Amino acid sequence: MYYDRVFLEGKGRLIKAERVTVQIKSEKELPKLRLEPYRITVVKPLSRSVVKRVLDQGFKVIRIDSDNFNVIRKGQLNLFRQYDVILEVPLNKVNYYILRTVCLYSTRYVSDVLISSCSSGVAEVWHPLSKLALLTSLGVPEVDAFHFVFISPLRLLRLLEGS
Amino acid sequence: MIASTLLSVTSLAVSIGLFIDLRRKKLLIIKPSKNSAVRKTKRYVVVDVVSKTPIDTSTLETNVRLAVTSLFGQVWLDISNPKVIYFVNSKAIISTNRVGYKVVLASLPKVAEVSDNNVIVVPRKITGSVKKAKRLVGIG
Structure with a gap:
């Protein structure tokens, strides 16, 4: 029920919540970022130095795709665990190597991974069963795949309620 | 030496005979292994x-x-x-x-x-x- 109201990019329709994705290239752009109530800000860091600063500011959702996969080092995964970060992986902007690597590392370091469709139309939306089948066929354990597909979005909603 | 060889040959013959007899009476049933990868489901x-x-x-x-x-x-x-x-x-x-x-x-x-x-x-x-x-x- 909440899927089309909250997780779409931009302003929500029936409730006040909105979801915004922000790309950050350098530390000069950091003052633009502000935590606001009823807003999920998904940050996409494009340089290594920005990651720690973004986490210090209290942002909880980090996006990883083909552009910034090499930016994040293995050492920074411990940071994600300390700050209890949710990682978002858009399905149409990554290759399956990245998806597999993020999911396999996150079972050890990060508690929650969001597998988002990031679709431009209704036809591109991935059904949860298809996501589950894709993750398991990539070698992700079935328990973790179930957690990523069904539990992690609920945690994102809980973040919103907390705000 | 000859006695021990004779004994082993006799025991082998007895065991083969027992095996054939049990198979004939359907007391010994050998099931094919259920390999899950091979099973057509x-x-x-x-x-x-x-x-x-x-x-x-x-x-x-x-x-x-x-x-x-x-x-x-x-x-x-x-x-x-x-x-x-x-x-x-x-x-x-x-x-x-x-x-x-x-x-x-x-x-x-x-x-x-x-x-x-x-x-x-x-x-x-x-x-x-x-x-x-x-x-x-x-x-x-």
């Missing part, structure tokens, strides 16, 4: 097909097979071998096997366009019998 994926224009069965099957090939390649297409066996009232049954049904499920979002029309294929249920699959579609 069918799976039926019930899907809803949402599209503005009507689609025929063969077009849907071709697109599903193309989607499996694009995502997993020719090897998994041959293993899973998806076939659309029923397509009634915008509901379809895709037959596959236990090894490859996840491959078919994962490939369904790739069937986004059929003959220049946007199509959504939504998986509903996976069953092991065609009877139950037909019941879910509403034709059984």
